Amino acid sequence: AQSVAQPEDQVNVAEGNPLTVKCTYSVSGNPYLFWYVQYPNRGLQFLLKYITGDNLVKGSYGFEAEFNKSQTSFHLKKPSALVSDSALYFCAVRDESNSGYALNFGKGTSLLVTP
Amino acid sequence: NAGVMQNPRHLVRRRGQEARLRCSPMKGHSHVYWYRQLPEEGLKFMVYLQKENIIDESGMPKERFSAEFPKEGPSILRIQQVVRGDSAAYFCASSPPEAAYQETQYFGPGTRLLVL
Numbered sequence: 593a594q595s596v597a598q599p600e601d602q603v604n605v606a607e608g609n610p611l612t613v614k615c616t617y618s619v620s621g622n623p624y625l626f627w628y629v630q631y632p633n634r635g636l637q638f639l640l641k642y643i644t645g646d647n648l649v650k651g652s653y654g655f656e657a658e659f660n661k662s663q664t665s666f667h668l669k670k671p672s673a674l675v676s677d678s679a680l681y682f683c684a685v686r687d688e689s690n691s692g693y694a695l696n697f698g699k700g701t702s703l704l705v706t707p
Numbered sequence: 708n709a710g711v712m713q714n715p716r717h718l719v720r721r722r723g724q725e726a727r728l729r730c731s732p733m734k735g736h737s738h739v740y741w742y743r744q745l746p747e748e749g750l751k752f753m754v755y756l757q758k759e760n761i762i763d764e765s766g767m768p769k770e771r772f773s774a775e776f777p778k779e780g781p782s783i784l785r786i787q788q789v790v791r792g793d794s795a796a797y798f799c800a801s802s803p804p805e806a807a808y809q810e811t812q813y814f815g816p817g818t819r820l821l822v823l
Contacts, residue, residue: 624809635711635798636750636814643809682749693763694740694752695812 594619594687598698605673605705613668613701615683624686625666626695627657629679636682642666653677673705709734711801711815712781719821726786726793728818732801739782740812741774744796756782757804789822796820 595618605611617623624643628636640651647659657668668681680702684695712731720726732739737758742750755763756776767774771789776782786793796819800812 626811628814633819635713635816636800638811638813641811693738693755694766695742695750696752697742697749699747699749 594623594685594696596683596685596696596698598681598683598701600701601699602702602704605703607675607705607707608672611670611673611677611703611705613681613683613703615666615668615698616664617666617683617685618664619685619687621687623666625657625659626684626686627651627655627666627668628682628684630682630700631679639668639681673703675705675707678703678705711736711799711813713797713799713815713818715818716816717819717821719823720789721823722790723788726789726820726822728784728786728797728799728820729781730784730799730801730815731781732799733813735803736801736813737804738802738810739776740800740802741782741784742798742800744798744817746795750798753784786820789820791822794820794822 597616626641627639630636639655640649642649642659650656655670659666680700682700683698714729739756741753744750752766754767754774759778771787773785796817798817799815802810802812
């Protein structure tokens with residue numbers, strides 16, 4: 593079985609400070625990991641993904657994420673937060689060994705960046 | 708290149724009516740996925756389709772829900788005899804036909820269904 597945990601319901605950070613949104617996963621085989629962002633009443637926008645290769649993945653809008661196999665984590669980071677980054681962030685995983693193609697999503701983390 | 712399109716964006720139905728949700732994938736994409744988002748929850752997978760084929764419907768409720776992706780036209784998610792518990796946001800995603808495990812799924816804006 594595959595699962596994703598986002599341990600924080602909400603993360604608050606001041607504008608200009610670094611931000612981290614945490615994600616841990618559990619899969620049987622090699623994981624394919626994704627981050628999406630959702631703005632109010634909108635669909636999900638793709639930020640970045642890890643498939644293989646370099647553990648540090650760079651994505652859209654200055655976001656990056658680090659794949660850590662030993663800690664089974666894929667935390668989302670940004671060096672300097674913007675107020676416009678305030679949104680709902682979802683981590684998702686797909687298991688290479690799983691015959692299904694569905695993405696398994698975490699419950700989401702609400703990011704609030706204050707001026 | 709237009710993204711994934713869904714309509715209607717908002718749909719209101721009374722209990723017992725039918726709801727039809729439509730999804731047009733991105734140009735060149737032949738894989739379509741439907742997800743449901745309940746309030747305060749993440750997205751839950753419902754069904755995965757390719758043209759004229761249901762590949763994985765392991766997340767679909769056993770009754771009242773059906774999906775299709777015909778050779779021509781959009782994918783349709785159909786909910787018969789809706790109940791209040793069906794109120795949710797329904798998202799469609801699409802991906803290219805290659806290497807499905809690795810491909811990104813691109814999401815539409817969703818249809819927000821409200822059952823009165």
